[in-house]
Amino acid sequence: MKSEPSPVRDPVAAQATPRDLGHFIAGRFVPGNSGRTARVYNPTTGMVAANIALASSTETQTAISAADAALPGWRGTTPLARARILFRFKELVERNAAELAGLITAEHGKVLGDARGELTRGLEVVEFACGIPHLLKGEFSENVGSDVDSWSLRQPVGVCAGVTPFNFPTMVPMWMFPIAIACGNTFVLKPSERDPSPPLRLAELLQEAGLPDGVFNVVNGDKEAVDTLLGDPRIGAVSFVGSTPVAEYIYSEGSRHGKRVQALGGAKNHMVVMPDADLEMAVSALMGAAYGSAGERCMAISVAVAVGDIADSLVARLAERVQSLRVGPGTDAAVDMGPLVTGNHRDKVLGYVDAGVAEGATLVVDGRRLRVAGFEEGFFLGGCLFDDVTPEMRIYREEIFGPVLCVVRVPDLDSAITLVNRHEYGNGTAIFTRDGDSSRRFTQRIEAGMIGINIPIPVPMAFHSFGGWKRSLFGPLHMHGADGVRFYTRLKTVTGRWPTGPAQRAEFSMPTMK
Numbered sequence: 340m341k342s343e344p345s346p347v348r349d350p351v352a353a354q355a356t357p358r359d360l361g362h363f364i365a366g367r368f369v370p371g372n373s374g375r376t377a378r379v380y381n382p383t384t385g386m387v388a389a390n391i392a393l394a395s396s397t398e399t400q401t402a403i404s405a406a407d408a409a410l411p412g413w414r415g416t417t418p419l420a421r422a423r424i425l426f427r428f429k430e431l432v433e434r435n436a437a438e439l440a441g442l443i444t445a446e447h448g449k450v451l452g453d454a455r456g457e458l459t460r461g462l463e464v465v466e467f468a469c470g471i472p473h474l475l476k477g478e479f480s481e482n483v484g485s486d487v488d489s490w491s492l493r494q495p496v497g498v499c500a501g502v503t504p505f506n507f508p509t510m511v512p513m514w515m516f517p518i519a520i521a522c523g524n525t526f527v528l529k530p531s532e533r534d535p536s537p538p539l540r541l542a543e544l545l546q547e548a549g550l551p552d553g554v555f556n557v558v559n560g561d562k563e564a565v566d567t568l569l570g571d572p573r574i575g576a577v578s579f580v581g582s583t584p585v586a587e588y589i590y591s592e593g594s595r596h597g598k599r600v601q602a603l604g605g606a607k608n609h610m611v612v613m614p615d616a617d618l619e620m621a622v623s624a625l626m627g628a629a630y631g632s633a634g635e636r637c638m639a640i641s642v643a644v645a646v647g648d649i650a651d652s653l654v655a656r657l658a659e660r661v662q663s664l665r666v667g668p669g670t671d672a673a674v675d676m677g678p679l680v681t682g683n684h685r686d687k688v689l690g691y692v693d694a695g696v697a698e699g700a701t702l703v704v705d706g707r708r709l710r711v712a713g714f715e716e717g718f719f720l721g722g723c724l725f726d727d728v729t730p731e732m733r734i735y736r737e738e739i740f741g742p743v744l745c746v747v748r749v750p751d752l753d754s755a756i757t758l759v760n761r762h763e764y765g766n767g768t769a770i771f772t773r774d775g776d777s778s779r780r781f782t783q784r785i786e787a788g789m790i791g792i793n794i795p796i797p798v799p800m801a802f803h804s805f806g807g808w809k810r811s812l813f814g815p816l817h818m819h820g821a822d823g824v825r826f827y828t829r830l831k832t833v834t835g836r837w838p839t840g841p842a843q844r845a846e847f848s849m850p851t852m853k
């Protein structure tokens with residue numbers, strides 16, 4: 340296998356000539372050899388930044404073999420030694436944060452501050468995983484029977500795979516691999532083909548931190564690579580984050596092949612604004628949650644549910660703020676919102692805005708004609724605001740994943756709860772109110788995995804777990820926190836005695852303890 344020099348270190352120079360990006364297998368960059376590639380864009384300029392190799396099944400198997408070969412050595416290291424490598428990794432990510440954020444902005448388009456924020460949220464999972472000696476301590480019961488002890492321990496699953504989306508190219512992989520490798524597993528990551536440089540750089544930093552070759556591998560690709568991961572018997576667990584149709588496919592295919600799977604899907608997050616809410620607080624929360632990262636967040640608020648007589652003032656205030664959104668290159672510190680990730684995705688979002696108008700919703704702010712001077716070929720779209728949206732409309736039912744906020748008007752809290760609960764997605768939701776009763780009724784009755792009370796994007800911290808309900812999550816376990824440790828370990832319970840006690844007679848009935 341030929342080793343390549345690091346292709347991901349200089350994103351600025353790379354804008355002039357597209358780089359060729361391959362894979363990171365067994366501690367080395369390796370070029371792709373399938374003959375298939377995809378384009379990676381700089382969404383701000385619309386230029387091609389790189390050509391990413393799309394792995395064949397054979398190349399994907401090479402990565403799995405590297406992870407499989409590294410497994411016995413790695414699972415044999417102590418949790419303490421694994422944690423120390425993660426401590427060094429955390430320090431390296433912090434030291435290289437500016438460069439990593441630059442890579443994220445160059446391929447995703449989000450503003451630099453947001454890219455730094457995603458890195459911080461990812462690092463929090465690394466910090467959590469650094470506590471792995473404590474997290475793996477297990478349980479012990481003395482004398483479950485006379486002179487019989489019993490204890491439970493958690494052991495690694497084996498080779499784990501992660502398949503991740505474009506919208507958080509570092510944070511979502513960091514929801515997965517720090518805990519997986521801390522638990523003694525090895526890992527093959529298949530990141531999004533739309534912004535692959537940041538995860539490749541993370542692989543380099545893990546190696547610099549002292550991670551043995553083959554413990555963490557990155558294979559770039561599309562369905563062929565993913566299907567290989569799903570079918571290979573050496574993979575024990577698959578973590579997925581992405582859109583719901585793919586999540587459902589990964590869950591059923593992975594399960595069919597006997598793997599444990601956690602597959603997080605899409606979302607349509609509602610924020611309920613009660614008549615007694617602090618209007619300015621609610622409007623500011625909606626602005627950040629709907630238009631931050633150009634709406635390309637699984638926890639973005641895409642529906643504002645205006646309850647009772649707050650609707651007119653809410654829409655009027657939102658309209659002013661959406662019109663004054665500053666849209667431009669993510670590297671400009673004065674900008675609120677960067678471009679969308681690709682031209683195709685921008686066109687898809689534009690199609691939804693057209694559909695909303697055709698379906699009869701009121702387009703209060705129309706961002707479709709926005710042009711950013713000097714970046715006319717960039718994939719920009721201005722903020723869009725719809726009022727009078729109804730549950731039958733496509734713009735309400737489907738995930739748009741762009742800077743489009745829909746306002747639905749309802750008369751009271753019960754109608755708001757019914758509306759949220761009838762939606763097929765149940766990722767996150769929020770209520771803005773000053774009333775304790777309303778927030779309590781809402782949190783008790785709402786069917787979603789993550790709830791905010793006067794917090795628009797209630798992303799759980801690393802020591803809690805992240806996941807939705809309904810068609811936003813397939814599989815029983817959420818990501819990171821205690822669920823992350825459960826997912827990446829197999830439970831083993833031992834019951835034993837020493838042969839010093841009284842001689843045992845053969846027992847032919849179900850053994851019970853005395």
Ligand code: NAD
Pocket residue numbers: 502503504505506507511529530531532560561562565566580581582583585586588603604605606636637738740766807811
């Ligand atoms: P996507 O589903 O298109 O792609 C996700 C991953 O799956 C990528 O690595 C991609 O290469 C792979 N993939 C795509 N099609 C495939 C197929 N047919 N077979 C096998 N693999 C395939 O998602 P995206 O556009 O990259 O990301 C946006 C989506 O991710 C949104 O729906 C968003 O809500 C969701 N998301 C969810 C969460 C969450 O926590 N629930 C977090 C982030 C993003």
